[in-house]
Amino acid sequence: xxxxxxxxxxxxxxxxxxxxxxxxxxxxxxxxxxxxxxxxxxxxxxxxxxxxxxxxxxxxxxxxxxxxxxxxxxxxxxxxxxxxxxxxxxxxxxxxxxxxxxxxxxxxxxxxxxxxxxxxxxxxxxxxxxxxxxxxxxxxxxxxxxxxxxxxxxxxxxxxxxxxxxxxxxxxxxxxxxxxxxxxxxxxxxxxxxxxxxxxxxxxxxxxxxxxxxxxxxxxxxxxxxxxxxxxxxxxxxxxxxxxxxxxxxxxxxxxxxxxxxxxxxxxxxxxxxxxxxxxxxxxxxxxxxxxxx
Amino acid sequence: xxxxxxxxxxxxxxxxxxxxxxxxxxxxxxxxxxxxxxxxxxxxxxxxxxxxxxxxxxxxxxxxxxxxxxxxxxxxxxxxxxxxxxxxxxxxxxxxxxxxxxxxxxxxxxxxxxxxxxxxxxxxxxxxxxxxxxxxxxxxxxxxxxxxxxxxxxxxxxxxxxxxxxxxxxxxxxxxxxxxxxxxxxxxxxxxxxxxxxxxxxxxxxxxxxxxxxxxxxxxxxxxxxxxxxxxxxxxxxxxxxxxxxxxxxxxxxxxxxxxxxxxxxxxxxxxxxxxxxxxxxxxxxxxxxxxxxxxxxxxxxxxxxxxxxxxxx
Numbered sequence: 001x002x003x004x005x006x007x008x009x010x011x012x013x014x015x016x017x018x019x020x021x022x023x024x025x026x027x028x029x030x031x032x033x034x035x036x037x038x039x040x041x042x043x044x045x046x047x048x049x050x051x052x053x054x055x056x057x058x059x060x061x062x063x064x065x066x067x068x069x070x071x072x073x074x075x076x077x078x079x080x081x082x083x084x085x086x087x088x089x090x091x092x093x094x095x096x097x098x099x100x101x102x103x104x105x106x107x108x109x110x111x112x113x114x115x116x117x118x119x120x121x122x123x124x125x126x127x128x129x130x131x132x133x134x135x136x137x138x139x140x141x142x143x144x145x146x147x148x149x150x151x152x153x154x155x156x157x158x159x160x161x162x163x164x165x166x167x168x169x170x171x172x173x174x175x176x177x178x179x180x181x182x183x184x185x186x187x188x189x190x191x192x193x194x195x196x197x198x199x200x201x202x203x204x205x206x207x208x209x210x211x212x213x214x215x216x217x218x219x220x221x222x223x224x225x226x227x228x229x230x231x232x233x234x235x236x237x238x239x240x241x242x243x244x245x246x247x248x249x250x251x252x253x254x255x256x257x258x259x260x261x262x263x264x265x266x267x268x269x270x271x272x273x274x275x276x277x278x279x280x281x282x283x284x285x286x287x288x289x290x291x292x293x294x
Numbered sequence: 295x296x297x298x299x300x301x302x303x304x305x306x307x308x309x310x311x312x313x314x315x316x317x318x319x320x321x322x323x324x325x326x327x328x329x330x331x332x333x334x335x336x337x338x339x340x341x342x343x344x345x346x347x348x349x350x351x352x353x354x355x356x357x358x359x360x361x362x363x364x365x366x367x368x369x370x371x372x373x374x375x376x377x378x379x380x381x382x383x384x385x386x387x388x389x390x391x392x393x394x395x396x397x398x399x400x401x402x403x404x405x406x407x408x409x410x411x412x413x414x415x416x417x418x419x420x421x422x423x424x425x426x427x428x429x430x431x432x433x434x435x436x437x438x439x440x441x442x443x444x445x446x447x448x449x450x451x452x453x454x455x456x457x458x459x460x461x462x463x464x465x466x467x468x469x470x471x472x473x474x475x476x477x478x479x480x481x482x483x484x485x486x487x488x489x490x491x492x493x494x495x496x497x498x499x500x501x502x503x504x505x506x507x508x509x510x511x512x513x514x515x516x517x518x519x520x521x522x523x524x525x526x527x528x529x530x531x532x533x534x535x536x537x538x539x540x541x542x543x544x545x546x547x548x549x550x551x552x553x554x555x556x557x558x559x560x561x562x563x564x565x566x567x568x569x570x571x572x573x574x575x576x577x578x579x580x581x582x583x584x585x586x587x588x589x590x591x592x593x594x595x596x597x598x599x600x601x602x603x604x605x606x607x608x
Contacts, residue, residue, distance in 0.1 A: 016414050019414055020416040023409055024407050024422060026403055027403065027407040027465075033465075034437070034459075035437055038437035039432065039436055042437060045439065102334065110324070117593075118589075124520075125523055125582070137574075235430065239433055250435065264439060
């Protein structure tokens with residue numbers, strides 16, 4: 001009796017699982033073919049000297065030579081990596097604060113909201129490598145005029161080098177940084193609209209000021225969105241085709257010396273730094289979110 | 295001073311008008327709000343305005359330091375040159391081809407995967423999620439070289455298929471985001487509907503096509519639009535895979551100066567026909583024009599369905 005009842009039960013579950021696998025099968029094949037195999041292959045290249053011949057490629061094992069070269073003998077790469085880390089750490093908080101601010105504006109009721117919304121989401125559509133490159137080349141991407149004011153230039157020169165670079169980056173690429181916040185605004189806006197209106201009403205009745213409401217209600221309810229946004233920002237900045245590290249790695253691919261093997265090692269070093277950055281930002285934000293929600 | 299005047303109805307109304315009340319924002323609040331919005335809006339639009347205004351300057355205006363924001367005439371000469379240099383109709387067609395086709399395919403596959411993850415219980419789902427995130431995080435240059443070598447072997451380099459194949463298998467540009475959007479969407483689909491369809495003898499695929507897809511139309515539209523935009527703007531992969539075979543608008547823009555000098559050799563043409571910022575900006579503007587048109591036509595739709603799909607993703 002018991003046995004008879006449980007057999008169709010098992011086959012039903014099995015059928016469900018098989019159907020589920022059916023739906024994701026295409027993706028699994030794609031993952032193996034276009035992500036997993038190439039990733040492992042790139043890792044293998046990074047330990048070899050790769051020579052491209054007419055018939056295929058020739059690999060000579062060189063152990064860690066490509067990695068040590070990237071870290072210890074290539075001054076440009078390390079400098080670019082440090083620059084990338086600093087720039088990312090400067091940009092992420094700016095993008096987050098700015099996106100949160102805009103999302104809170106767009107969550108209010110006011111006239112011409114549609115018009116402003118259209119403007120604020122515009123960068124999602126037009127941010128592409130070549131467009132950004134042309135605009136930066138023409139100086140249209142810096143904060144309007146600030147970077148060229150003599151007083152500012154003098155002030156910058158008094159700063160220590162470690163501090164000057166991020167500030168200079170901030171001034172020259174201010175608009176660029178803001179342009180990377182389109183999707184983040186959307187994410188914040190969507191999660192703002194999920195907050196229950198009645199919480200705000202209750203807070204207002206209890207006499208909470210707007211300032212208090214922001215810190216006690218709005219910010220904690222945006223903590224998940226903040227984590228998502230931070231990760232999204234880091235990844236878009238790191239994958240952006242105008243990213244100097246990426247361009248450097250790409251150029252190395254065609255070098256006679258080192259070539260593909262060296263470029264592969266560099267991409268893994270870059271990937272490693274990016275993962276560390278992601279983890280640092282992720283865990284510090286999670287920590288903050290947990291404290292805020294308590 | 296007699297404070298009781300503050301409670302007079304007219305004064306109270308005036309105070310409400312200036313400082314706002316619970317029902318509406320006050321004058322000060324509005325003033326601050328609009329000035330901030332306008333300032334930020336200007337920061338956003340400034341590069342675009344700059345681009346457009348520079349692109350309609352004639353060579354004299356460009357050299358004249360007095361002419362900043364208002365050109366003396368609406369000069370279209372730059373556009374005719376940029377149009378020729380970009381090989382516009384051809385590059386536009388190629389751009390549309392390599393952004394729309396992978397987008398539609400990748401959206402469909404992402405919806406299949408999202409549906410499978412949201413509606414079925416099976417072993418290994420967590421692993422799939424982790425791998426999905428991994429595909430989003432792994433930088434393209436960590437996988438691109440072996441792909442390039444394989445494509446070269448198969449003779450696919452330069453063909454749009456080099457971008458279409460990964461998209462067909464759910465490994466297109468930022469596919470993971472779309473899978474997550476669909477995952478969230480399909481989770482909210484009531485189980486009852488599915489069960490009654492199953493009782494009526496509908497197969498799983500049938501349920502997907504006739505129940506799930508119509509319920510998730512906004513998600514489909516958002517995904518296709520975002521996907522088109524991202525494919526259009528993506529230059530790292532397109533340059534590597536399509537170089538030599540297919541030339542898209544952004545690719546043509548990246549080698550604008552070179553293409554310009556091929557058409558208008560610097561030694562031959564007169565000084566006014568040399569390459570200048572105005573021509574470059576015309577090229578840049580022509581490059582984003584199709585996306586701008588799409589955005590302004592679809593923007594209302596776009597924002598509303600983003601809000602409805604709950605792109606926030608927990």
